[in-house]
Amino acid sequence: MILRSWMFVPGDSERKLVKGRENLADALILDLEDSVSDDRQDVAREMVRDYLQANGDRAKQQLWVRVNPLDTDLSLPDLAAVMPGAPDGIVLPKVYSADDVNTMGHYLDALEAREGLVRGSTKIHCVATETAASLLTFHTYLDGVTDRLAAMTWGGEDLAAALGASDNRHPVTGEYDDPYLMAKSLCLSTARAIDVQPVGVVFVNFRDLEGLRAECLRDRRAGFFGKIAIHPAQSEVINEAFTPSGEEVAHAQRVIDVFGQNPGLGTVGLDGKMLDMPHLKQARNMMAIVEQIKARS
Numbered sequence: 391m392i393l394r395s396w397m398f399v400p401g402d403s404e405r406k407l408v409k410g411r412e413n414l415a416d417a418l419i420l421d422l423e424d425s426v427s428d429d430r431q432d433v434a435r436e437m438v439r440d441y442l443q444a445n446g447d448r449a450k451q452q453l454w455v456r457v458n459p460l461d462t463d464l465s466l467p468d469l470a471a472v473m474p475g476a477p478d479g480i481v482l483p484k485v486y487s488a489d490d491v492n493t494m495g496h497y498l499d500a501l502e503a504r505e506g507l508v509r510g511s512t513k514i515h516c517v518a519t520e521t522a523a524s525l526l527t528f529h530t531y532l533d534g535v536t537d538r539l540a541a542m543t544w545g546g547e548d549l550a551a552a553l554g555a556s557d558n559r560h561p562v563t564g565e566y567d568d569p570y571l572m573a574k575s576l577c578l579s580t581a582r583a584i585d586v587q588p589v590g591v592v593f594v595n596f597r598d599l600e601g602l603r604a605e606c607l608r609d610r611r612a613g614f615f616g617k618i619a620i621h622p623a624q625s626e627v628i629n630e631a632f633t634p635s636g637e638e639v640a641h642a643q644r645v646i647d648v649f650g651q652n653p654g655l656g657t658v659g660l661d662g663k664m665l666d667m668p669h670l671k672q673a674r675n676m677m678a679i680v681e682q683i684k685a686r687s
Contacts, residue, residue: 391513391540391541391587391682392587392615392616392679392682392683393416393417393452393541393587393589393616394416394615394616394617394628394629394632394633394683395414395415395416395417395616395617395618395619395624395625395628395629395632396415396416396417396418396419396454396515396589396616396617396618396619397410397413397415397417397418397419397618397619397620397622397624397625398418398419398421398425398456398618398619398620399418399419399420399421400421400425400426400434401420401421401422401425401426401434401435401437401438401455402425402426402430402433402434402437404437407420407437407441409622410622411445411451413451413622413625414625414626414629415451415619415625415628415629416451416452416616416629416686417451417452417453417454417478418451418452418453418454419454419455419456419481419618420438420441420442420453420454420455420456420472420477421455421456422434422435422438422455422456422457422458422464422468422472423456423457423458423459423483431464431467431468435467435468435471435472436471438455438471438472438475439471439472439474439475440475441453441475442455442472442474442475442476442477443474443475446476448478449686450686452478452479453475453477453478454477454478454479454480454481454515455468455472455477455479455480455481456480456481456482456483457469457472457480457481457482457483458483459482459483459484460482460484460490460493460494461484461486466497469497469498469501470501473498473501473502473504473505473507473512474505476505476507476511476512477512478512478513479512479513479514479515479540479541480494480498480512480513480514480515481514481515481516481517482494482514482515482516482517483517483520483545483548484517484520484521484548485516485517485518485520485521485524486521486523486524486527487523487524487527487530488527488530488531488533488534488535489530490516491514491516491531491535491536491538491539492534492535492536494514494536494538495514495536495538495539498512498514498538510537510538512538513538513539513540513541514536514538514539514540514541515539515540515541515542515543515589516539516541516542516543517543517544517545517548518542518543518544518545518576518577518580519544519545519546519549519573519576519577520545520548520549520552521548521549521552522549522552522553524549524573525549525569525572525573525576528576528577528579528580531580531583531584532580532583532584535584539584539586540586540587541581541586541587541588541589541616542577542580542581542586542587542588542589543577543588543589543590543591543618544573544574544576544577544591545573545591545592546558546566546570546573546591546592547592547594549569549570549573550570553569555567555569558570574591578612578613578614582613587615587616588613588614588615589614589615589616589617589618590605590606590609590614590616590617590618591617591618592617592618592619592620593605593606593617593620593624594620596620596621596623596624599623599624599627602624602627602628603627603630603631605617606627606628606631606632607631610631610632615632615679616628616632617631617632633683634676634679634680638676639676639677639680641673642672642673642674642676642677643673643677644660645660645665645669645670645672645673646670646673646674646677648660648665649665649670
């Protein structure tokens with residue numbers, strides 16, 4: 391599963407739900423958390439369930455649901471309400487450690503059985519750094535986490551609130567301050583260590599599409615793949631940034647070809663550069679991504 395753009399849609403907005411299906415995002419995140427007020431939770435749950443049931447074809451766009459955090463009384467009612475619609479996955483916010491992800495996995499085991507869904511078909515995307523404790527518990531993912539976990543992203547806004555910060559960026563450079571760079575690095579390295587998709591954090595200035603593009607490209611160079619969108623206009627920019635260019639694809643194919651032409655060699659030369667096994671692995675990974683993108687389109 392490779393998804394480039396994940397766009398939040400308020401779960402209680404009929405207009406935005408309808409528009410979401412027309413958006414270019416690879417996945418919609420139907421939101422029951424921050425974008426829904428407490429007095430509209432029941433309304434949102436019903437609307438999200440009906441929307442999921444009415445949109446069973448997910449070939450081009452997956453439908454995920456962000457539920458409320460597990461340490462609230464809202465999370466289980468969220469799950470119980472939306473699982474009849476068979477969401478592709480659950481976005482789990484305010485995670486403290488892998489224990490939360492595993493707990494969500496147990497809940498999904500029971501609810502899939504109740505709904506007659508294939509066990510394990512509902513995946514999990516965790517927002518891994520929205521609590522202060524989460525920065526100290528990334529090692530728990532290495533000790534064993536449910537194979538439902540398909541993606542992991544980090545959060546800078548809620549983390550700033552959790553740390554008591556007034557801002558999360560340097561006042562001069564505009565770059566993230568040290569705690570948030572640590573969160574980003576830990577998320578990336580942990581996701582790669584356990585072989586789940588590391589997804590870039592939201593870009594909150596939705597009017598600055600060039601800034602979004604630049605951050606997407608930085609994320610991609612660092613090893614992230616994909617990004618969460620908070621505005622419909624961001625999806626196209628994200629998709630373009632995370633789609634390998636024709637030049638990149640051609641180079642990757644040349645790398646694969648030159649190793650194929652020299653079987654048994656661990657190091658080969660191409661365009662005056664020495665290439666070894668990591669370069670071949672990168673090339674194969676890129677071609678696999680290209681095939682998955684083609685399949686979705």
